[in-house]
Amino acid sequence: MSPILEGQDLALRFGAVRALDDVSLSLWPGEVVAIVGESGSGKSTLLRVLAGLMEPQAGRVLYHDAEGAAQDVHALREAERRTLMRRDWGFVHQNARDGLRMGVSAGGNIGERLMAAGGRHYGNIRAAAAEWMSRVEMDPARMDEAPRNFSGGMQQRLQIARCLVTRPRLVFMDEPTGGLDVSVQARLLDLIRSLVAELGLAVLFVTHDIAAARLLAHRIVVMRHGRIVEEGLADRVLDDPRHPYTQLLVASVLAA
Structure with a gap:
């Protein structure tokens, strides 16, 4: 079985800032992956590049369709990309008004x-x-x-x-519970978890909420300064973090 989505050696700069610095990431069918990190870590930029909404300066994004054929997302024509977003993909914005008419x-x-x-x-x-x-x-x-x-x-x-x-086969979520009251967040996370399991979706989502990552994700990717510093099964990363930055993130939640 091939990954449903692959980001290979992705790089993107905004002036002197390395938003993405040689980032590679694979997502498998039916897998839920959380990208976590502080503001400015590159997590939302990575999501948008993988979703075809931003162009990387180096590297490529491959999508494997239901027949297993690989498509270079950023080499698609605009009409082909729109068709992909309508049928195979979905994108849930942090601000619902950005995803609704x-x-x-x-x-x-x-x-x-x-x-x-x-x-x-x-x-x-x-x-x-x-x-x-x-x-x-x-x-x-x-x-x-x-x-x-x-x-x-x-x-x-x-x-x-x-x-x-x-x-859709693949859904991108950008802070889907951000800005909502805590009680609303909890109910919405439960809803997302049940729908993802029921439909067998592959989901890539950005969050700063470690509790949301633990609840939803099979695997967690930790970003800092445009690079992936740690990744692994959600329970392993959160219960036994290896990188000092991940340790700091987890400790800050436990101290709150």
Whole structure:
């Protein structure tokens, strides 16, 4: 079995700052990997490069499709990349408003992604939207309301429903619970964990929350100054960190 996604020798500078410094990372089908590190460590830059949203200055990103064929993500034409994002991939933004169309109804947000993937039957699309609102614990009776009528936590649930309705193989998540109240974060993390397990998704997510990484991830990647300083199974990295920086991260959580 091949990895579903590979970043090979990725490098990117912003002036004198090394955002990515010879970074390589593989993600396997059905695996959940958390990228952790302090602000400025390069974790969000790495996520965006792997998702095809930023171009690296060196290295390449390979995606292995369902048939096993490898595609160089940054060599794809724009139309090919959009098709990939509509069907095989999903992206959950930290701010749900970045992943939703605020002027379109809740059901319309979910239905739009189905239509972009080829859905045309209005009744089927509306039924799927209702089903997915239920699956993310939203009231389908509110399908025709605008997202601005929902709380931040509910908007994030709606963004997740919009992302997963096409059953992508790979999902990128950028701080999916950031900015939410602690109680809302806990419920949302439980929801994400259950959906990921149910659908067998491969997930790459960025977080500064060690508790979220422990709950969701099979494997953890620790970044500092644009480099991966440690990686391994989640329990091993968090219970027996080897690198001094990882030790400092874990100790800071235990002391909080």
